[in-house]
Amino acid sequence: MDLSNLIKQFLQYVEFEKKHSKHTLISYQNDLIQFENYLFHIYQINLIEKINHQHVKSWLVHMINEGIKNKSIGRKISTLKSFYNFLLREQIVEINPLEKIQSPKVEKRLPEFVELEAMDNLLDDNKLQKHFSDDFEGLRDKLLINLFYSTGVRLSELQNLQNSNIDFFQKQIKVLGKRNKERIIPITSETLALIKTYHIESNKLGFSNQYLLLTNKGEQLYPKFIYNTVKKYLSQVTTLSKRSPHVLRHTYATQLLNKGADLNAIKELLGHSSLAATQIYTHNSIQQLKEVYKKHPRK
Numbered sequence: 065m066d067l068s069n070l071i072k073q074f075l076q077y078v079e080f081e082k083k084h085s086k087h088t089l090i091s092y093q094n095d096l097i098q099f100e101n102y103l104f105h106i107y108q109i110n111l112i113e114k115i116n117h118q119h120v121k122s123w124l125v126h127m128i129n130e131g132i133k134n135k136s137i138g139r140k141i142s143t144l145k146s147f148y149n150f151l152l153r154e155q156i157v158e159i160n161p162l163e164k165i166q167s168p169k170v171e172k173r174l175p176e177f178v179e180l181e182a183m184d185n186l187l188d189d190n191k192l193q194k195h196f197s198d199d200f201e202g203l204r205d206k207l208l209i210n211l212f213y214s215t216g217v218r219l220s221e222l223q224n225l226q227n228s229n230i231d232f233f234q235k236q237i238k239v240l241g242k243r244n245k246e247r248i249i250p251i252t253s254e255t256l257a258l259i260k261t262y263h264i265e266s267n268k269l270g271f272s273n274q275y276l277l278l279t280n281k282g283e284q285l286y287p288k289f290i291y292n293t294v295k296k297y298l299s300q301v302t303t304l305s306k307r308s309p310h311v312l313r314h315t316y317a318t319q320l321l322n323k324g325a326d327l328n329a330i331k332e333l334l335g336h337s338s339l340a341a342t343q344i345y346t347h348n349s350i351q352q353l354k355e356v357y358k359k360h361p362r363k
Contacts, residue, residue, distance in 0.1 A: 141165060176311055183315065187209065199265065207276075209312070216316030230276070247335050
């Protein structure tokens with residue numbers, strides 16, 4: 065069977081049955097098209113029944129020789145495994161050529177996070193240096209940073225947060241996470257007050273939109289805008305190499321753990337599907353304990 069058509073079938077399955085995000089869908093598509101192009105260019109293969117273990121192994125070696133990072137190679141191999149699991153379940157193939165394929169080992173790096181003092185410096189209006197203006201743009205930017213820092217939401221979750229998702233009485237927000245899973249996250253009175261002030265400025269400009277955070281033209285924020293905004297303000301208070309929305313998510317989780325929050329509770333707040341994804345934050349907490357221990361007089 066033609067490989068291109070099978071890839072299309074798989075992507076439709078991922079989109080409509082598995083309900084993966086657009087980001088995941090694009091990654092799957094890019095990975096499989098790269099594999100397809102490699103097979104055709106090197107082996108002139110475009111039929112699924114012609115592909116065997118050696119072809120997959122050859123692609124793996126090719127990526128390594130091209131200097132592609134182990135993490136990226138691992139993702140591409142994982143995509144191919146998902147593709148073949150789909151083909152096996154649909155009984156399109158009988159043999160999985162990836163059974164003995166192992167991805168290169170990836171060194172686990174601890175998640176970076178912003179120190180508490182730096183975040184206080186950024187968000188506290190009582191500090192000598194004021195980072196946000198009092199107009200619509202300044203309030204929007206401050207609210208954007210505040211929500212990332214105080215809820216740990218993902219970029220796509222913040223982008224799609226609607227006004228109807230905010231419960232002022234219960235002091236919580238409802239977000240739509242990966243695989244369309246809803247979760248409830250508590251928010252502080254400070255954040256709610258900031259939302260109300262932001263709404264006042266938004267109404268003055270005549271903006272009417274279902275989404276909470278808007279551009280200066282009253283339209284829904286887009287990912288690049290959100291990323292650049294976070295990078296802009298974090299650059300003012302930290303020298304971390306990474307200054308992204310995900311760093312604020314890491315900061316949220318790490319500071320909760322350092323304050324004694326239960327790991328399972330953090331897992332639910334972050335919307336992780338398994339505890340293993342949350343446990344990486346314990347390493348940061350242990351590192352903090354080691355720093356405290358160094359201050360012991362008899363160390």
